[in-house]
Amino acid sequence: MTSGTYPNDLGAERVAIALSGAAVTFGRGARKTAALSPTTLKIAEGEFVALVGPSGCGKSTILKLASGLLQPSEGAVIVGGRETAAKAMRIGMAFQNPTMLPWLTVERNIMLPLKIVRPFRGEYRAKRRTEFRDRAHALLDQVGLKGFADKYPWQLSGGMQQRANLCRALIHEPRLLLLDEPFGALDQFTREELWGVLQELWLARKPTVLLVTHDLKEAGYLASRICVMSARPGRILDDSPVDFPRPRTVAMTFDPDFVALNQRLRARIVEARGGAEQS
Amino acid sequence: MTDFAAVRRKLWAVALIVGFFLLWEALCLALDVSDLVLPRPSQVFATLFARLPILWPHILQTLMTTMIGFVGGVVIGVAIGALIGVSKVAYDTAYPLLIGFSSIPKVAVVPIFVLWFGSGTVPAVLTSLVICFFPIVVNVATGLATTEPELEDVLKALGASKADILWNVGLPRVMPFFFAALKVSITYAFVGTVLAETVASNRGVGNVMMSASSNFDVPLVFAGLFVLAGLGVALYVAFSLIERRVTGWASRRDDFAAA
Ligand SMILES: Nc1ncnc2c1ncn2[C@@H]1O[C@H](COP(=O)(O)OP(=O)(O)OP(=O)(O)O)[C@@H](O)[C@H]1O
Numbered sequence: 001m002t003s004g005t006y007p008n009d010l011g012a013e014r015v016a017i018a019l020s021g022a023a024v025t026f027g028r029g030a031r032k033t034a035a036l037s038p039t040t041l042k043i044a045e046g047e048f049v050a051l052v053g054p055s056g057c058g059k060s061t062i063l064k065l066a067s068g069l070l071q072p073s074e075g076a077v078i079v080g081g082r083e084t085a086a087k088a089m090r091i092g093m094a095f096q097n098p099t100m101l102p103w104l105t106v107e108r109n110i111m112l113p114l115k116i117v118r119p120f121r122g123e124y125r126a127k128r129r130t131e132f133r134d135r136a137h138a139l140l141d142q143v144g145l146k147g148f149a150d151k152y153p154w155q156l157s158g159g160m161q162q163r164a165n166l167c168r169a170l171i172h173e174p175r176l177l178l179l180d181e182p183f184g185a186l187d188q189f190t191r192e193e194l195w196g197v198l199q200e201l202w203l204a205r206k207p208t209v210l211l212v213t214h215d216l217k218e219a220g221y222l223a224s225r226i227c228v229m230s231a232r233p234g235r236i237l238d239d240s241p242v243d244f245p246r247p248r249t250v251a252m253t254f255d256p257d258f259v260a261l262n263q264r265l266r267a268r269i270v271e272a273r274g275g276a277e278q279s
Numbered sequence: 280m281t282d283f284a285a286v287r288r289k290l291w292a293v294a295l296i297v298g299f300f301l302l303w304e305a306l307c308l309a310l311d312v313s314d315l316v317l318p319r320p321s322q323v324f325a326t327l328f329a330r331l332p333i334l335w336p337h338i339l340q341t342l343m344t345t346m347i348g349f350v351g352g353v354v355i356g357v358a359i360g361a362l363i364g365v366s367k368v369a370y371d372t373a374y375p376l377l378i379g380f381s382s383i384p385k386v387a388v389v390p391i392f393v394l395w396f397g398s399g400t401v402p403a404v405l406t407s408l409v410i411c412f413f414p415i416v417v418n419v420a421t422g423l424a425t426t427e428p429e430l431e432d433v434l435k436a437l438g439a440s441k442a443d444i445l446w447n448v449g450l451p452r453v454m455p456f457f458f459a460a461l462k463v464s465i466t467y468a469f470v471g472t473v474l475a476e477t478v479a480s481n482r483g484v485g486n487v488m489m490s491a492s493s494n495f496d497v498p499l500v501f502a503g504l505f506v507l508a509g510l511g512v513a514l515y516v517a518f519s520l521i522e523r524r525v526t527g528w529a530s531r532r533d534d535f536a537a538a
């Protein structure tokens with residue numbers, strides 16, 4: 001495991017996301033807050049990138065740039081070769097706060113992307129009672145929400161809503177997955193179980209994944225590359241490949257190499273928060 | 280909320296109404312109030328049943344007039360509300376005009392409508408329309424304008440069109456606001472109709488009350504009031520029932536979730 005910077009020019013590989021000097025500021029005049037310093041980041045198709053960094057450094061902002069929900073105040077963001085992200089690529093996004101629509105059951109919430117996204121939307125009326133429904137139920141089973149399809153979001157716990165949120169991001173088999181702390185509200189064991197589910201899915205279909213997380217172990221387990229960000233306004237401080245063999249296991253996270261990577265990243269984040277480590 | 284508690288609440292509501300009438304009856308008897316001033320409820324109900332055959336066509340007339348005005352008001356109200364709710368610019372531009380418009384006492388517009396359309400049903404329909412559309416506009420606009428951006432983002436990230444977002448987020452989100460407005464508007468619509476009928480019509484409950492009062496037939500005036508109150512309550516209840524099915528999610532009702 002070498003420290004240092006991962007090459008940002010990806011040669012012949014197709015680029016899924018390219019931020020070139022993209023910066024974001026909110027507000028105007030005296031109220032201006034810089035959320036993201038000019039950031040350059042290239043992610044190849046099929047890569048699994050984890051984004052870690054102190055709270056408020058701009059991780060969610062980067063995801064919103066990639067999904068096209070936010071326009072950079074400076075620089076450019078190109079997704080799938082186009083400036084409007086959602087038109088270029090099928091995107092699955094799990095927001096940091098579960099954003100289930102309160103008037104729909106869990107099942108209907110999860111099926112929402114199929115109602116909107118081509119080519120599924122044309123088939124929605126015909127298939128929502130059969131094929132699409134089965135697909136939703138299969139996903140719910142996988143995340144441990146069997147039997148909750150007909151509940152309303154408010155009848156679910158925070159962690160359950162988060163898992164449903166993940167299902168909604170996955171159901172339309174997106175080519176680009178943007179996950180904002182998707183396991184943040186879960187207990188360690190459920191979390192590890194879902195790492196396995198996500199890894200399996202990634203190995204099977206190789207979507208491009210950009211995962212925001214505060215858990216270095218999670219980043220190391222899942223990602224093929226980890227980017228560490230500085231404190232607000234964030235920029236990318238460190239960009240390291242993770243080349244443990246796949247499929248990875250939870251046992252592997254106790255491996256000395258893995259622990260060493262963890263500790264090195266940890267040191268970078270402590271540094272990024274602008275403080276010496278407390279003893 | 281158990282069924283038992285719900286039933287008990289309804290019983291209390293009924294008990295309150297019955298109690299109100301009993302108190303009224305008792306006070307009239309105790310203070311020996313003349314029925315030319317304030318008839319007792321028992322007299323009013325007796326008059327109501329005795330005169331029902333004559334009253335009936337007028338009740339239908341008022342109900343029909345009100346419903347046409349109300350439906351018109353809802354359609355126009357939803358259209359304007361949606362227009363100014365989705366656009367910040369339209370909201371800021373159109374609101375002052377709407378406020379000005381709604382501040383006009385509606386009694387003042389009746390003669391104008393009569394001037395334009397002659398007396399009869401048309402001014403009554405129009406009066407109930409203009410009086411009831413404003414709450415709809417305000418509520419629909421507010422519901423749309425306060426839709427959580429996070430919910431819209433869910434669809435935007437999927438590349439949804441403006442129409443998709445309006446249909447899948449805006450519309451359901453507005454429903455609780457819309458029904459709140461319907462319940463206010465339906466009572467307003469009755470006020471509008473009766474207002475116009477008392478001034479410029481020879482049909483309808485409003486007109487009956489007007490001619491009854493000039494004949495000092497006070498129990499009949501009150502019978503007209505009771506009819507109006509009854510119609511208002513009936514429509515209110517009807518909307519509440521629909522509302523419960525459509526917007527149960529907003530109050531997180533268990534019976535909605537179980538359905
Ligand atoms: N809509 C907004 N208006 C103003 N400032 C904002 C807005 N959204 C985010 N910010 C600011 O941008 C900065 C970055 O926010 P962002 O949500 O990207 O942080 P984050 O890295 O995801 O943090 P966390 O790990 O806590 O989720 C924050 O400091 C925040 O104050």
Ligand SMILES: [Mg+2]
Nearest residue numbers: 059060096180
């Ligand atoms: Mg965040």
